[in-house]
Amino acid sequence: MSDLSGTTAVVVGASRGLGRGIASAFAEAGAQVVAVARNDRALTELSQTSPNIRVEVADAADATLAWSLLDRYRPRSLILVAGANPVMRPLHHQTWETFSVNWHTDVKFAFIWLREALLQPLPPGSRVVVVSSGAAVNGSPASGGYAGAKTTQRFIAGYAQEEARRADLDMSVTTVLPRMTPLGDVGRRGIRAYAARSGQPEAAFVRQLGNVLTPEIAGSALVGLVAADPSTVAPAYLLTGAGLTPAP
Numbered sequence: 001m002s003d004l005s006g007t008t009a010v011v012v013g014a015s016r017g018l019g020r021g022i023a024s025a026f027a028e029a030g031a032q033v034v035a036v037a038r039n040d041r042a043l044t045e046l047s048q049t050s051p052n053i054r055v056e057v058a059d060a061a062d063a064t065l066a067w068s069l070l071d072r073y074r075p076r077s078l079i080l081v082a083g084a085n086p087v088m089r090p091l092h093h094q095t096w097e098t099f100s101v102n103w104h105t106d107v108k109f110a111f112i113w114l115r116e117a118l119l120q121p122l123p124p125g126s127r128v129v130v131v132s133s134g135a136a137v138n139g140s141p142a143s144g145g146y147a148g149a150k151t152t153q154r155f156i157a158g159y160a161q162e163e164a165r166r167a168d169l170d171m172s173v174t175t176v177l178p179r180m181t182p183l184g185d186v187g188r189r190g191i192r193a194y195a196a197r198s199g200q201p202e203a204a205f206v207r208q209l210g211n212v213l214t215p216e217i218a219g220s221a222l223v224g225l226v227a228a229d230p231s232t233v234a235p236a237y238l239l240t241g242a243g244l245t246p247a248p
């Protein structure tokens with residue numbers, strides 16, 4: 001495991017699923033972790049697993065939160081993993097409100113936090129990781145606007161990287177696109193819907209996904225990513241149970 005001692009990581013969306021695994025892995029690697037989410041009880045439980053984890057109970061979309069936390073903690077690593085659970089229904093069973101939910105959450109979070117990371121800016125050598133989805137490559141016909149929202153996250157992470165370069169900021173922005181996994185609520189609900197859609201039992205559907213991506217694998221992959229020499233880092237990676245591979 002890479003050594004992140006002496007650094008601070010803000011993990012937005014750390015109370016459960018992939019974000020919890022990422023927060024734990026950063027703490028294990030020696031980083032001081034600021035775990036952000038709305039569920040006080042889940043965050044408190046997480047903080048009891050490591051002296052390196054402190055919690056901030058808050059809504060990631062709060063108008064002043066990104067400014068306030070980035071100003072207070074000056075993190076070297078900023079991990080944006082928070083996202084909403086899409087309503088798992090085919091297109092014509094969505095309403096506009098359900099279709100657009102991930103635009104008002106996931107895209108908004110990425111926009112607000114990337115904007116603030118550029119404006120402050122984060123300290124030299126900082127690393128920002130935006131957790132999008134494999135759906136941004138493959139589409140996701142049973143989750144409304146989810147795949148499009150996750151694609152937009154990837155686009156704006158790229159725009160932020162370009163603005164950082166233009167402003168001569170020593171800051172890297174990378175997108176990570178996880179494969180569906182039952183070990184996070186977003187994937188669990190997706191698997192249930194796609195298994196039913198294809199007439200398969202859930203277990204069989206999960207088997208065909210290959211090695212299951214666990215929160216621990218996600219955590220160690222992201223620790224490795226932020227510890228790597230930035231000149232060797234690709235703009236975007238697929239994340240599966242086998243780890244990271246550069247995204248098409």
Ligand SMILES: NC(=O)c1ccc[n+]([C@@H]2O[C@H](COP(=O)([O-])OP(=O)(O)OC[C@H]3O[C@@H](n4cnc5c(N)ncnc54)[C@H](OP(=O)(O)O)[C@@H]3O)[C@@H](O)[C@H]2O)c1
Nearest residue numbers: 013015016017018038039060082083180181184185186187
């Ligand atoms: N699981 C998968 O198969 C999969 C696959 C591809 C991509 N992804 C992406 O990976 C990310 C995590 O997925 P997951 O399955 O681990 O999700 P999850 O189990 O539903 O966890 C989502 C996390 O985001 C936080 N969150 C949501 N809204 C928030 C808000 N307004 N403010 C602060 N925190 C908020 C939640 O905390 P609170 O509810 O406590 O606020 C929770 O910690 C998502 O962006 C998802 O789209 C997941």
